[in-house]
Amino acid sequence: MAKSTHKADLFRGPDEADISSRLNWLRAGVLGANDGIVSIAALLVGVAAATTDANVIFTAAMAGIAAGALSMGVGEYVSVSSQRDAEDAQLARERIWQHARPEWELEQLVRLNMETGMSETTARQAAREQHNHDPLTIHAKMHLGIDPDELTNPLAAGIASLIAFTLGGIAPLLTILLLPDHLRIPVTFVAVLAALAGTGYASARVGYAPVPRAVIRNMIGGTTAMAITYGIGLVVGNAVV
Template identity: 45%
Template sequence: MTRHIHREMHRTERIGWLRAAVLGANDGIVSTASLVVGVAAANVSRGELMLAGVAGLVAGAMSMAAGEYVSVSSQSDTEKADLARERAELLAQPEHEHQELAAIYIKRGLSAELAAEVARQLMVHDDLGAHARDELGISEMMSANPVQAAFTSALTFSVGASLPLLAAVMAPVSMVVPVVAGTSLVVLTALGAISARAGGAPVFRASLRVVFWGALAMALTAGVGKLFGTVV
């Protein structure tokens, strides 16, 4: 009889791309909607409004991509440096590294004898992988991927930013502020719910969080636009 091994799917497997995707989409909606609302509150023409919105989309997408790439690259460089140091220690002091790994398993509840045997077998199979996972906390699933993070953030930022721009195009000039703000808050609520479901977090709390900060950002920029629009 053939035995099929059931592979469980855990939400932590999604954490790399999910974080970048949610961050990008949220920033795209909030920053672009806030920009459009702020400029619209200054009573500009539709052409000027759309120019500001499109410029904000392009600049924001590139900023997100660059920021994600730089930050995740720094994390990746740190991981590579730690792995190189660990590789050198395994070559220079294999017995010490074996004891170090066994001590980790003892702290997790194994007996000294079993911990030593588990550490021995894992190091025979893949010594660097065992230490990377259990000593350094680095796994393939959680490893930093700068290109993936940059591309995901830029793409989702652009998608998110296009929604308030589309609302601004379709709304009458006199109704741009309420239409863009209302549409953006609805989309932010949906985004919070989707990201919460994907990550296994409470839906209401996640939705409330993104809606609150989105509404605050739009309110502040609308006030600035109204103030400076009146002054100028």
């Protein structure tokens, strides 16, 4: 029988050992896909309300997908990098404190253990055992709220957002371009709602969250965005004409 590479995994369910790392890329991927679907669909619905010229629609779509994907990818990379830098800095300070004031850190851990419901005697015994095992990790988790073994990956988050936005944006583009003029907008609305229901369902399932709430939230947000941009497209198109 294969042994777990991490002792804590023995006390987790079959899917719990990697849920934190899954949530990192899930957040970036779902956010990117939702933004791609809603942003490009809303853009194209607005443009299609103003013109039926396929070349104009295609140009707007490609520009929107390129700009949005790069913006999402770079933005996610910068955001997660800032978070990672802050986590690394906190861990570096914690390492210094562990060497400079070990007794003070031990007493802090005693108090943190007591806040979980332990008596002072039990908390002190636990703190000593924890310090003897891995003082940095236990302080990082209990004091800083950081797991040194599961730090965020900026590059993975950025790439996930870029790819997800692109894939999300392609769906409404194909719907708009491949259908007759009179079907473009209504079918795009339906297709986008279905896609958003799918991303909401996937995010809820992978993150073990309530499915109906995630699906409804996605669909309401997408419908609102497309309705507003469609109205703007009608107004601007009529004004230009």
